[in-house]
Amino acid sequence: MTTQTPSEQDRVVIFDTTLRDGEQSPGATMTHDEKLEVAEILDQMGVDIIEAGFPIASDGDFQAVHEIAQRTKNAVVCGLARASFKDIDRAGEAIKPARRGRIHTFLSTSPVHMKWKLQKEPHEVLDMVIAQVTRARNFTDDVEWSAEDGTRTEHDFLCRCVEAAIKAGATTINIPDTVGYTVPEEYMALFEMVRARVPNADLARFSVHCHDDLGMAVANSVAGVRGGARQIECTINGIGERAGNAALEEVVMALKVRNDVLPFHTNIDATMLTRASKLVSAVTSFPVQYNKAIVGRNAFAHESGIHQDGMLKNTQTYEIMTPETVGVKQTSLVMGKHSGRHAFVHKLEELGYQLAANQLEDAFVRFKALADRKKHIYDEDIEALVDEEIAHAHDRIKLVSLTVIAGTMGPQSATATLDIEGKHMTVQATGNGPVDATFNCIKALVPHEATLELYQVHAVTQGTDAQAEVSVRLAAGDKSVTAKGADPDTLVASAKAYLGALNKLLARGVRMHAQHSAQ
Numbered sequence: 001m002t003t004q005t006p007s008e009q010d011r012v013v014i015f016d017t018t019l020r021d022g023e024q025s026p027g028a029t030m031t032h033d034e035k036l037e038v039a040e041i042l043d044q045m046g047v048d049i050i051e052a053g054f055p056i057a058s059d060g061d062f063q064a065v066h067e068i069a070q071r072t073k074n075a076v077v078c079g080l081a082r083a084s085f086k087d088i089d090r091a092g093e094a095i096k097p098a099r100r101g102r103i104h105t106f107l108s109t110s111p112v113h114m115k116w117k118l119q120k121e122p123h124e125v126l127d128m129v130i131a132q133v134t135r136a137r138n139f140t141d142d143v144e145w146s147a148e149d150g151t152r153t154e155h156d157f158l159c160r161c162v163e164a165a166i167k168a169g170a171t172t173i174n175i176p177d178t179v180g181y182t183v184p185e186e187y188m189a190l191f192e193m194v195r196a197r198v199p200n201a202d203l204a205r206f207s208v209h210c211h212d213d214l215g216m217a218v219a220n221s222v223a224g225v226r227g228g229a230r231q232i233e234c235t236i237n238g239i240g241e242r243a244g245n246a247a248l249e250e251v252v253m254a255l256k257v258r259n260d261v262l263p264f265h266t267n268i269d270a271t272m273l274t275r276a277s278k279l280v281s282a283v284t285s286f287p288v289q290y291n292k293a294i295v296g297r298n299a300f301a302h303e304s305g306i307h308q309d310g311m312l313k314n315t316q317t318y319e320i321m322t323p324e325t326v327g328v329k330q331t332s333l334v335m336g337k338h339s340g341r342h343a344f345v346h347k348l349e350e351l352g353y354q355l356a357a358n359q360l361e362d363a364f365v366r367f368k369a370l371a372d373r374k375k376h377i378y379d380e381d382i383e384a385l386v387d388e389e390i391a392h393a394h395d396r397i398k399l400v401s402l403t404v405i406a407g408t409m410g411p412q413s414a415t416a417t418l419d420i421e422g423k424h425m426t427v428q429a430t431g432n433g434p435v436d437a438t439f440n441c442i443k444a445l446v447p448h449e450a451t452l453e454l455y456q457v458h459a460v461t462q463g464t465d466a467q468a469e470v471s472v473r474l475a476a477g478d479k480s481v482t483a484k485g486a487d488p489d490t491l492v493a494s495a496k497a498y499l500g501a502l503n504k505l506l507a508r509g510v511r512m513h514a515q516h517s518a519q
């Protein structure tokens with residue numbers, strides 16, 4: 001038997017766009033520090049290219065790309081730019097400090113986009129492609145060009161644009177399924193067609209970029225690779241515009257587990273997938289669907305008796321990969337109020353967390369407080385606690401205390417004390433129900449225009465003493481943010497989530513006025 005060594009030809013480059021396309025999901029905004037944290041884990045896990053943002057979009061985006069470019073040790077750092085010289089120059093400036101920097105510039109090529117969005121004739125679009133790639137090459141020799149809405153583009157025109165982009169110096173050609181419309185066979189054939197017809201195709205690497213509007217983003221990405229693409233653009237947990245992008249963890253594991261029929265490999269350290277998923281979920285406050293492939297809470301859970309019986313006899317009966325391969329550690333360590341710091345640190349490691357010393361200290365104090373109130377501390381409790389710690393580490397407004405009077409005799413009232421940038425402020429308010437009263441206290445102490453777009457509660461574990469996890473989405477102008485709060489008391493969790501969202505809006509420059517006179 002001969003062992004085959006993976007060839008460079010079959011290597012698929014992973015281009016992560018969690019910080020750009022992922023951050024474009026409504027409510028998934030991250031603070032500057034959170035973006036740095038995500039970039040660091042992407043770099044550590046072996047992502048080849050990190051699309052760190054869209055530098056022209058805001059100063060915040062520019063700063064994030066610039067600092068990620070400075071810090072990243074291994075990956076190529078990429079900034080996105082439309083087909084305008086201003087965009088491209090800004091992206092070029094942002095990636096300047098990178099050891100290896102890329103400009104990703106895109107332009108729509110489909111009839112519907114050219115007519116309605118660009119209001120340009122195809123020959124004008126073709127000229128713009130040449131101009132944008134040429135401009136980008138002034139900053140770096142690593143230039144990616146994307147044919148936006150590529151899967152709905154007329155083939156002859158697509159081939160002409162691709163050929164022109166390569167001739168102008170593009171080294172990666174991306175054909176995105178911008179609207180999540182294609183199907184695997186069609187997408188695979190599209191790459192085969194372009195690679196066969198474009199005379200200089202061998203001078204560029206082809207890339208897939210799939211959206212999940214019909215739930216086929218991962219299947220389409222893999223099909224594109226079978227058609228000759230060697231770069232997959234994807235995001236952690238599949239976050240992204242509308243229904244999201246192809247999930248990084250799913251494409252990586254599909255290529256790994258089914259290597260017999262998909263003979264491709266990536267450089268990703270799969271054991272870091274769970275950690276990356278948790279971090280992205282914590283900083284975006286986007287919960288991971290329980291039955292999500294690879295990283296969902298139930299991805300390795302076996303509930304039915306028949307399945308459990310099979311698993312006890314041989315895990316291969318119902319598991320096509322082990323939880324350990326994706327970084328889920330099986331554990332028998334039970335946590336409770338007698339568990340010390342060492343056990344807590346060990347548990348965090350098992351769960352895939354790496355906290356800074358001050359975060360660890362705070363998390364431990366909160367763990368002890370929770371253990372005093374709750375008999376059984378499950379892994380999910382610790383995850384909720386740590387996720388909250390990560391998400392709220394930089395909050396300017398914090399909950400100090402909350403007392404609520406609820407029940408049949410309305411109106412319900414709440415008294416809240418907040419720490420507003422180091423100053424304690426207390427107020428009482430009534431409301432239509434205890435949650436409303438709680439939120440009215442916050443509004444009285446921190447008046448703001450933001451509107452509540454989403455309020456969701458779910459239990460972290462089972463039992464009446466389970467922690468409640470509340471998600472809140474607030475919108476102010478064109479900014480929309482989501483935050484989570486967890487606590488055995490649903491109202492405290494609600495206040496934490498609401499404050500978390502307010503803090504995110506503050507971090508994004510939304511102005512609010514703390515009522516320093518309220519007592």
Ligand code: KIV
Pocket residue numbers: 021106146148149174176177178179209211
């Ligand atoms: O979906 C898309 O077409 C994009 C491009 C910018 C590549 O995100």
Ligand code: ZN
Pocket residue numbers: 021176178209211241
């Ligand atoms: Zn996209």
